[in-house]
Structure formats: C-alpha cells, structure tokens
Amino acid sequence: MLDIDTALIPVTKAYLPPLDDYVGYLSGIWERGWVTNNGPLVCELEEKLKAYFDIPFVFVLSSGTVALQIAIKALNIQNEVITTPFSYVATTSSIAWQGATPIFADIDPDTLVLDPQQIEAAITDQTTAIVATHIYGYPCDVDAIEAIAKKHKLSVLYDAAHAFGVQHRGKSLFQYGDISIASFHATKIFHTIEGGAIMTSNPELAEKVSYLRNFGHHGEDQFQGIGINGNCSELHAAMGLSILPHVEEFISQRNQISQWYDQFLLEIPHIRRPQIPAQTEYNYAYYPVIFNSEKQLLAVITALNTQNIFSRRYFYPCLSTLNYVQPRPVPIAEDISRRILCLPMYQTLSYSEVAHICQVIQDALG
Numbered sequence: 001m002l003d004i005d006t007a008l009i010p011v012t013k014a015y016l017p018p019l020d021d022y023v024g025y026l027s028g029i030w031e032r033g034w035v036t037n038n039g040p041l042v043c044e045l046e047e048k049l050k051a052y053f054d055i056p057f058v059f060v061l062s063s064g065t066v067a068l069q070i071a072i073k074a075l076n077i078q079n080e081v082i083t084t085p086f087s088y089v090a091t092t093s094s095i096a097w098q099g100a101t102p103i104f105a106d107i108d109p110d111t112l113v114l115d116p117q118q119i120e121a122a123i124t125d126q127t128t129a130i131v132a133t134h135i136y137g138y139p140c141d142v143d144a145i146e147a148i149a150k151k152h153k154l155s156v157l158y159d160a161a162h163a164f165g166v167q168h169r170g171k172s173l174f175q176y177g178d179i180s181i182a183s184f185h186a187t188k189i190f191h192t193i194e195g196g197a198i199m200t201s202n203p204e205l206a207e208k209v210s211y212l213r214n215f216g217h218h219g220e221d222q223f224q225g226i227g228i229n230g231n232c233s234e235l236h237a238a239m240g241l242s243i244l245p246h247v248e249e250f251i252s253q254r255n256q257i258s259q260w261y262d263q264f265l266l267e268i269p270h271i272r273r274p275q276i277p278a279q280t281e282y283n284y285a286y287y288p289v290i291f292n293s294e295k296q297l298l299a300v301i302t303a304l305n306t307q308n309i310f311s312r313r314y315f316y317p318c319l320s321t322l323n324y325v326q327p328r329p330v331p332i333a334e335d336i337s338r339r340i341l342c343l344p345m346y347q348t349l350s351y352s353e354v355a356h357i358c359q360v361i362q363d364a365l366g
C-alpha cells in the first residue's frame with residue numbers, strides 16, 4: 001500500500017513510444033534534411049490513417065483547433081451554427097473565431113451528445129451548419145443529424161477529437177458527416193504531441209482543405225484564395241508513426257481498466273455512468289462518472305487530491321456560460337457539467353490503483 005499512497009496519479013499520462021522507434025524516424029529526417037511543409041513522414045502518416053479509418057482524404061495538421069477552423073472555412077460555415085454546449089471550449093471558440101454565431105442546443109441526459117429534437121428546434125433561416133461533438137468518443141445520433149441536415153440543407157461537421165479508434169456500425173466514427181476533425185494533442189489517445197486532422201470523403205472539400213492548410217498556395221507564386229499555416233512538422237509526424245502501431249493495444253488495456261472501475265463503482269450508490277450508444281466499439285478514451293450533486297463531486301475531488309489523485313472536470317463550465325455567446329437555455333447540459341467528473345485513465349494504471357481510487361471515492365461519499 002505504501003507506494004500506492006504516495007505515488008501521484010494524474011488524470012491522464014501522455015504515452016511515449018520506445019525511444020529507439022522515434023530515433024529511427026529522426027535519423028531519416030536528419031538524412032533528408034526535410035523537416036516540414038508536407039514532408040514524407042506526414043504523407044506516410046496520412047496514408048496509414050486513410051487505410052486505418054478507410055477514409056479517402058486525411059489531412060494531418062498542426063492541431064485539432066486549426067483543423068476545426070479550416071473545416072469551418074472549407075464548409076463555408078457562416079451565420080448561425082447549431083452546436084453543443086457540452087464539449088471542450090475549442091468547439092465553440094472555433095465557430096466564433098470564424099465569425100459565425102454558435103447557437104446551443106441541449107444534450108441527451110444519457111449519452112451526453114446533442115439531442116436531435118433540440119437541434120431541429122434551434123434551426124432558423126440563418127442556420128448554415130451543425131457542429132456536433134462525439135463527446136468522450138460517444139457517437140452522436142448520426143442518422144438523425146444526417147436527416148435533419150438534408151431536410152434543412154445544412155453542413156455537418158463532427159468534432160471527433162476524442163473518437164480515435166471508435167467504430168460505429170462497423171465503420172470508423174470519422175466516416176460520418178461532411179467533415180470530421182480529430183485532435184492529436186498529447187492528452188488524447190493517439191497523439192503527435194501537438195496535432196490534429198481533417199477527414200472527409202468529399203473530393204471538393206478535400207481540395208479546398210489542401211489549399212486552406214497551406215496559405216492558399218497554388219504552386220510557388222500563385223494563390224487559390226485565403227489560407228493559413230496548418231502544417232504538421234516531420235518531428236510531430238514521427239511521433240504519430242511511432243505510436244500508431246500501439247493504439248489497438250492501448251484500447252484493450254483501457255477497456256480492462258474501465259471494467260475494473262465498473263466493478264468497484266457499481267457498488268457505490270450516488271454514481272451513474274453515461275450511456276454509450278448502441279452498435280459502438282468504444283475506445284475507452286475517458287472514464288466519466290456523474291454524481292447526484294455538485295456537492296458530492298466537490299467532496300470527491302478534495303478527497304482524491306488529498307491522496308495525490310487527480311481527476312478533471314471534463315467538461316466544466318458549460319460552454320453556454322462563455323462571455324462571447326448568446327444566452328440560450330440548455331438546462332440539461334448545465335446540470336450535467338456541474339456533476340460530471342473524469343477519473344484517471346491511462347494505459348499503465350494498475351488494478352490496485354483503480355481499487356484505491358474507488359475506495360477513496362466510496363469513503364468520500366460516506
């Protein structure tokens with residue numbers, strides 16, 4: 001028990017691949033002297049991801065946030081955008097950053113993704129798009145969203161930052177919508193330290209993205225239109241290539257950890273788990289729990305901290321409280337975001353550590 005009591009348990013730990021694997025890629029970079037601007041390792045990573053997700057176009061970029069911004073531009077999203085108040089701030093801020101207006105619809109209290117009825121209720125003649133998050137990697141109601149989008153001629157952009165490796169109805173969750181974006185930030189299940197990606201099956205959108213991510217360059221001295229620098233460096237791509245072969249193994253390790261949590265937490269009253277939608281092979285990116293009250297949540301955080309265990313209030317505060325958005329009632333999202341907590345989740349978390357975390361939670365709830 002001694003070392004467990006003193007060891008710090010963070011909410012997440014960035015995986016670092018065997019150093020030799022990374023150095024192997026670095027040697028190639030040093031030989032070529034090609035460090036960025038769509039280099040061979042970026043292209044190799046893009047090809048591997050296309051095959052892995054079975055998606056015709058994958059662009060590896062400098063961050064998930066830049067991916068969102070480029071996707072919003074590529075889709076020509078303007079005016080009002082229906083989006084979720086229960087996500088990371090980048091979902092909302094990217095919409096506002098592009099000069100569009102985020103309009104929040106409320107979430108489903110069980111799956112925590114956008115409620116299609118609430119989406120439809122928020123549509124006006126100014127609406128151009130739906131930007132929905134597969135929060136924690138839980139699939140949105142993709143069929144309902146597609147039907148609404150068709151009916152009202154809206155674009156669909158999925159913030160799939162958490163969805164690496166999630167399969168929904170037998171295919172990658174990245175295959176849904178006009179565009180999906182991923183984040184490859186170090187805290188995510190697959191990472192390039194900093195990075196992100198745009199995925200689409202639409203060749204016209206892909207062509208726009210290819211210009212947008214590279215300053216609008218069309219050859220050396222011509223420009224197709226406005227653009228930004230979304231380039232991923234070769235050193236970042238090397239990290240992704242070193243990690244990619246391990247992802248399946250991570251997912252099964254996380255599945256095991258998640259089952260240990262389930263086993264202990266089922267015994268504790270006052271806690272409920274969000275529901276993963278049917279026909280989903282989950283990636284176990286997060287382990288969120290919902291308490292009966294914020295008071296219980298705060299008591300648990302304090303108790304865990306005393307034991308050097310760190311959870312995170314993903315996702316709090318509710319994005320409807322941001323000072324640059326229009327107020328709109330989203331009572332379910334506001335309530336859930338006050339009561340939800342993500343427990344530590346990373347591959348090397350041990351059975352005894354999970355048992356210890358759950359014991360501390362149980363004691364805190366009395």
Ligand SMILES: *Cc1c(COP(=O)(O)O)cnc(C)c1O
Pocket residue numbers: 063064065066087088090091133159161162182183184185194195196
């Ligand atoms: C991490 C994250 C982003 C932003 O990705 P970065 O790579 O950190 O820029 C966007 N949306 C969600 C839901 C995220 O969790």
